[in-house]
Amino acid sequence: MxxxxxxxxxxxxxxxxxxxxxxxxxxxxxxxxxxxxxxxxxxxxxxxxxxxxxxxxxxxxxxxxxxxxxxxxxxxxxxxxxxxxxxxxxxxxxxxxxxxxxxxxxxxxxxxxxxxxxxxxxxxxxxxxxxxxxxxxxxxxxxxxxxxxxxxxxxxxxxxxxxxxxxxxxxxxxxxxxxxxxxxxxxxxxxxxxxxxxxxxxxxxxxxxxxxxxxxxxxxxxxxxxxxxxxxxxxxxxxxxxxxxxxxxxxxxxxxxxxxxxxxxxxxxxxxxxxxxxxxxxxxxxxxxxxxxxxxxxxxxxxxxxxxxxxxxxxxxxxSIPFSDSKLSDVLLRHVSVSRDSMEYTVDLSINRNEYTVDSEYYVQSRISDVGDLGENFGYAELDAVGYHFMAGKIYPRVFDRVGDVSMEQAMDLLRQGYCAIQLAQMPENRHHGLPMVAFYQQAPGTAGPHLGRAANFFLSKDGEPVYAVINGYLIDLAAAPQETFKNYVQ
Structure with missing residues (x-):
């Protein structure tokens, strides 16, 4: 209006x-x-x-x-x-x-x-x-x-x-x-x-x-x-x-x-x-x-x-003002194809990003908040994933000294290759980072998935190639420049 x-x-x-x-x-x-x-x-x-x-x-x-x-x-x-x-x-x-x-x-x-x-x-x-x-x-x-x-x-x-x-x-x-x-x-x-x-x-x-x-x-x-x-x-x-x-x-x-x-x-x-x-x-x-x-x-x-x-x-x-409902999430993926234990099935996934405050800043940790038929639910970001398959991410084998050694362009290139996480040789003093990657020190994050409550780090692929990445609950189109400001944290 x-x-x-x-x-x-x-x-x-x-x-x-x-x-x-x-x-x-x-x-x-x-x-x-x-x-x-x-x-x-x-x-x-x-x-x-x-x-x-x-x-x-x-x-x-x-x-x-x-x-x-x-x-x-x-x-x-x-x-x-x-x-x-x-x-x-x-x-x-x-x-x-x-x-x-x-x-x-x-x-x-x-x-x-x-x-x-x-x-x-x-x-x-x-x-x-x-x-x-x-x-x-x-x-x-x-x-x-x-x-x-x-x-x-x-x-x-x-x-x-x-x-x-x-x-x-x-x-x-x-x-x-x-x-x-x-x-x-x-x-x-x-x-x-x-x-x-x-x-x-x-x-x-x-x-x-x-x-x-x-x-x-x-x-x-x-x-x-x-x-x-x-x-x-x-x-x-x-x-x-x-x-x-x-x-x-x-x-x-x-x-x-x-x-x-x-x-x-x-x-x-x-x-x-x-x-x-x-x-x-x-x-x-x-x-x-x-x-x-x-x-x-x-x-x-x-x-x-x-x-x-x-x-x-x-x-x-x-x-006449309606009472509020509570069916929103940060990301809603509809009709995701999943293979698990020799079964093929299709589900909707809702993903939320929880905020954690550190001084005057914050970082987010994602979780898959629901799995199944979410036809009455909505997302701030939504994707109809018909034809896309859930794909677990890989950990890049090279160990980087610090997050700053990886540029945004490098991170996007790694995502397009199916890598969702990078390893660090040392824990940085400032653990916040703005890369669309999982960054970890010592302990690798799990990448199996889609389970209720689990962190949302995976890909949506077509013909075996990643097309979308979901990194810490952020939905990323791999064919485009990142549109979000990422509030991620070294694990």
Whole structure:
């Protein structure tokens, strides 16, 4: 869908929207304006997902003493890292936004840094938005609730507790900080900002769920009261905006009531709460496009809260958003011919690449996640392998001193000869490498295959010649130049 290109329009609307008085000016920003705001105010110091507390703390502290934000240290984490709250505006509608309660869910945190830049700017033709937010809302941001988890890119905190299951007991220091912040602020609206795995799809389609939304339940029966109904309307407005960017790429998150979860409890406490889960988008491994979407939908939702215009959306529009399915994989190979124990058979193979963090980098290890009839499944990369045969790879006999001794061109030539792995004489200090090869020191990887859970290193051949390589879960067309950035690791 092409975006309609307009300037910021200012229109008069009637009092049909709650909180918008007769004749009051309502701001109707379009997608081009919101996208321009993101590009203008994107925080340039953060470019990938694995940033740490030390990377965002200066971005918070530089706002101390400024005119836009009131910065407060709410407390410290288990490992004594400061946890901050930033307040913007003096209006009557109190909105609380918290991000990264799971340390490995940083997409919205990036977007909040961009939003801070936007809110403290001026003189760019968008001051009317800032003035509206200042006058009508008081915004309370907690941009990194779990700094200990963020520093090692893990879900849980340093006590090994999932903070989003601590709303009832308050056993963690970070959970208590959020509970106390909610008691102090008593927010009217809340945004619970998360990431989810990239393997959710909209039901029956190969489209990844790029953003999942939820107005969490406040009781077991999942009833709809005024508070939850308003949250549904806000989510419906977010969905409508997102359809212009990721058509069909929005779904609802599981709405099973959880008495331990913060979103459900905020809803119970009377806060109109919306969960935003950042999922997957093809070609966006660092989630920079999804970061942009977070910026756009959060800013637009805040504008709609400020002027009450979210009331234009109906609950039925929210209910019509499908629940997410989970039938995506990184690679799906259909109709692969396999010979094993004198048997010939045809199967589909799904392959996933699991990420492992090392400092600010990561590598992947692949696994065959399913084997059999996967007719209802999909892949970010798919290949109909009718006529292709599973072929185990060979280990190149020459021993190389280091990975750097092999060029990309050499690696591709070795793949075309049916070699999937190279041997190294010594273990390198930096074990990351970007070659489309298995590299190992001392112990050779297994190349038999296709077994559930086994690493995905093999070829698809035709007439005995390799045509495609699958190396550590990356699908490589041997007739073309590599299209991926390989995140491999010396074994």
């Amino acid at each position: 092409k975006h309609v290109i307009h300037l910021l329009t200012i229109v008069l609307v009637s009092a049909a929207c709650e909180g918008v008085g007769q004749g009051r000016i309502t701001y109707q920003p379009d997608t081009a304006m919101l996208a321009k705001a993101f590009e203008t105010y994107r925080e340039a110091t953060i470019n990938n997902r694995r940033f740490k507390h030390a990377d965002i703390e200066p971005l918070i502290l530089k706002r101390l003493g400024g005119n836009a934000f009131e910065v407060t240290q709410l407390g410290v984490s288990v490992l004594k890292k400061p946890i901050y709250q930033l307040k913007y505006g003096i209006g009557p509608k109190r909105v609380m936004l918290w991000s990264q309660m799971h340390g490995n869910e940083p997409t919205a945190t990036m977007a909040l840094m961009d939003l801070f830049n936007f809110l403290e700017a001026s003189g760019d033709g968008m001051d009317s938005i800032r003035n509206l937010l200042k006058a009508q809302t008081s915004l309370y941001f907690i941009p990194m609730l779990n700094p200990d988890g963020a520093d090692v890119y893990t879900r849980r905190n340093a006590m090994d507790v999932d903070l989003n299951r601590d709303a009832r007991s308050g056993a963690t220091v970070e959970g208590r900080l959020l509970i106390n912040a909610a008691k102090t602020v008593r927010p009217d609206y809340g945004f619970n900002l998360h990431d989810m795995h990239i393997y959710y799809n909209t039901p029956g389609t190969p489209t990844p769920v790029t953003i999942a939304l939820l107005a969490p339940a406040y009781n077991e029966e999942r009833e709809i009261n005024e508070v939850r109904g308003d949250a549904m309307r806000i989510a419906a407005g977010i969905n409508q905006l997102l359809q212009g960017y990721v058509p069909g790429g929005v779904a609802k998150y599981d709405d099973t009531y959880s008495p331990r979860a913060f979103g459900d409890n905020f809803q119970t406490w009377g806060t109109r709460t919306v969960l935003i889960e950042s999922g997957g988008y093809k070609g966006d491994p660092e989630k920079q496009f999804i970061r942009k979407l977070n910026f756009i939908v959060i800013l637009n939702a805040l504008i709609e809260i400020a002027q009450g215009s979210y009331a234009q959306y109906d609950i039925e529009s929210y209910e």
